[in-house]
Amino acid sequence: xxxxxxxxxxxxxxxxxxxxxxxxxxxxxxxxxxxxxxxxxxxxxxxxxxxxxxxxxxxxxxxxxxxxxxxxxxxxxxxxxxxxxxxxxxxxxxxxxxxxxxxxxxxxxxxxxxxxxxxxxxxxxxxxxxxxxxxxxxxxxxxxxxxxxxxxxxxxxxxxxxxxxxxxxxxxxxxxxxxxxxxxxxxxxxxxxxxxxxxxxxxxxxxxxxxxxxxxxxxxxxxxxxxxxxxxxxxxxxxxxxxxxxxxxxxxxxxxxxxxxxxxxxxxxxxxxxxxxxxxxxxxxxxxxxxxxxxxxxxxxxxxxxxxxxxxxxxxxxxxxxxxxxxxxxxxxxxxxxxxxxxxxxxxxxxxxxxxxxxxxxxxxxxxxxxxxxxxxxxxxxxxxxxxxxxxxxxxxxxxxxxxxxxxxxxxxxxxxxxxxxxxxxxxxxxxxxxxxxxxxxxxxxxxxxxxxxxxxxxxxxxxxxxxxxxxxxxxxx
Numbered sequence: 215x216x217x218x219x220x221x222x223x224x225x226x227x228x229x230x231x232x233x234x235x236x237x238x239x240x241x242x243x244x245x246x247x248x249x250x251x252x253x254x255x256x257x258x259x260x261x262x263x264x265x266x267x268x269x270x271x272x273x274x275x276x277x278x279x280x281x282x283x284x285x286x287x288x289x290x291x292x293x294x295x296x297x298x299x300x301x302x303x304x305x306x307x308x309x310x311x312x313x314x315x316x317x318x319x320x321x322x323x324x325x326x327x328x329x330x331x332x333x334x335x336x337x338x339x340x341x342x343x344x345x346x347x348x349x350x351x352x353x354x355x356x357x358x359x360x361x362x363x364x365x366x367x368x369x370x371x372x373x374x375x376x377x378x379x380x381x382x383x384x385x386x387x388x389x390x391x392x393x394x395x396x397x398x399x400x401x402x403x404x405x406x407x408x409x410x411x412x413x414x415x416x417x418x419x420x421x422x423x424x425x426x427x428x429x430x431x432x433x434x435x436x437x438x439x440x441x442x443x444x445x446x447x448x449x450x451x452x453x454x455x456x457x458x459x460x461x462x463x464x465x466x467x468x469x470x471x472x473x474x475x476x477x478x479x480x481x482x483x484x485x486x487x488x489x490x491x492x493x494x495x496x497x498x499x500x501x502x503x504x505x506x507x508x509x510x511x512x513x514x515x516x517x518x519x520x521x522x523x524x525x526x527x528x529x530x531x532x533x534x535x536x537x538x539x540x541x542x543x544x545x546x547x548x549x550x551x552x553x554x555x556x557x558x559x560x561x562x563x564x565x566x567x568x569x570x571x572x573x574x575x576x577x578x579x580x581x582x583x584x585x586x587x588x589x590x591x592x593x594x595x596x597x598x599x600x601x602x603x604x605x606x607x608x609x610x611x612x613x614x615x616x617x618x619x620x621x622x623x624x625x626x627x628x629x630x631x632x633x634x635x636x637x638x639x640x641x642x643x644x645x646x647x648x649x650x651x652x653x654x655x656x657x658x659x660x661x662x663x664x665x666x667x668x669x670x671x672x673x674x675x676x677x678x679x680x681x682x683x684x685x686x687x688x689x690x691x692x
Contacts, residue, residue, distance in 0.1 A: 317442035337683030338651035341671025377404025431658035456483030480621015528552035608684035
């Protein structure tokens with residue numbers, strides 16, 4: 215058992231220091247009554263002292279009754295010895311947090327991901343989760359093992375702060391094809407999920423007191439990182455065409471948007487508004503942060519071109535993630551920076567954590583480059599499209615015109631807006647009583663929500679589960 219016993223050069227005889235450290239360890243309960251102490255030889259090696267020093271310390275503990283020797287077995291903490299009380303809260307130092315620390319602590323209860331209901335509900339419309347059941351884990355494991363076996367010493371050293379070149383090339387090629395993003399590998403920064411990308415954007419471009427525009431409602435991860443940075447938030451209402459650029463404040467330095475599937479309402483930012491947003495940024499010398507968290511899933515018509523692809527002045531920072539298409543635990547995402555900002559983002563990534571995990575990056579790069587990622591995406595889209603169709607059929611059959619739906623054109627969740635005057639909490643509670651999990655939307659608004667709405671995710675549900683869940687939900691909204 216490793217023990218931490220600080221030894222000071224001018225702290226008195228070494229055996230007394232070892233004795234005092236062991237005594238404190240026993241009294242604090244770190245080593246419980248009846249538990250064996252390390253052998254004198256092992257502890258001497260660990261502390262870098264002679265065995266004689268440790269023997270003297272053990273003899274003092276034995277003489278005072280803290281330990282007892284067992285012939286042929288070792289030295290044990292004396293039975294019946296009551297450990298001292300652990301330090302109480304009143305003894306703890308009162309440490310001062312920075313403004314960021316205070317904001318982060320205050321946000322702790324607001325940023326938790328929607329948890330699975332306890333006990334688990336049979337028909338849980340949880341959102342924000344990938345369909346891990348269909349992911350080709352066996353192929354992924356084979357690539358990962360191959361990469362691990364072939365890894366050289368150099369491969370296991372520190373890597374590029376921007377990320378693996380192979381992965382950056384794969385991401386760049388994929389985004390050009392699928393999202394009309396205009397970029398080259400030098401603009402790609404591999405990050406630990408989109409949340410790190412949002413954090414880096416905020417660190418580099420936002421000063422305390424800066425005006426920043428955000429959608430209302432909005433993604434909590436964006437709102438809270440901006441709050442922690444001390445920015446002044448300007449919520450801009452979202453309607454059926456997304457954020458209205460005409461409502462943007464003239465002095466905002468940045469605007470954060472989710473144009474492909476607005477979070478959480480699911481509406482899609484129309485092309486005229488995309489162009490108006492770019493014009494606003496040009497007029498105000500502002501930056502647009504495009505969070506394309508769900509951009510791979512669109513079910514009707516041709517996908518709208520990304521904002522980044524429409525940008526001709528280098529004002530859009532594009533953020534994406536593999537959490538929705540691969541699996542969340544991978545913790546890999548990407549940030550596409552304008553060429554003028556790419557060096558600063560690479561430096562900020564290095565200061566944050568140097569780089570993301572190398573083997574996982576190499577595995578993902580091969581997964582994309584060999585076409586496996588595209589095949590997986592096609593399968594995901596087909597499954598999500600079938601689930602979406604089942605959801606909309608069930609809503610028409612069991613809820614009819616009692617609700618309005620937004621967000622059904624893309625992504626993997628919708629928002630249901632009941633016409634019945636029920637509170638959000640009432641709907642959630644009554645649905646849970648029917649074994650159905652739905653999720654509130656009100657906490658995503660900075661201003662008062664215009665009406666009651668609940669979110670329904672469907673990426674992990676079977677079609678028959680979706681139908682039965684909506685049938686039961688119909689009992690709630692009678």
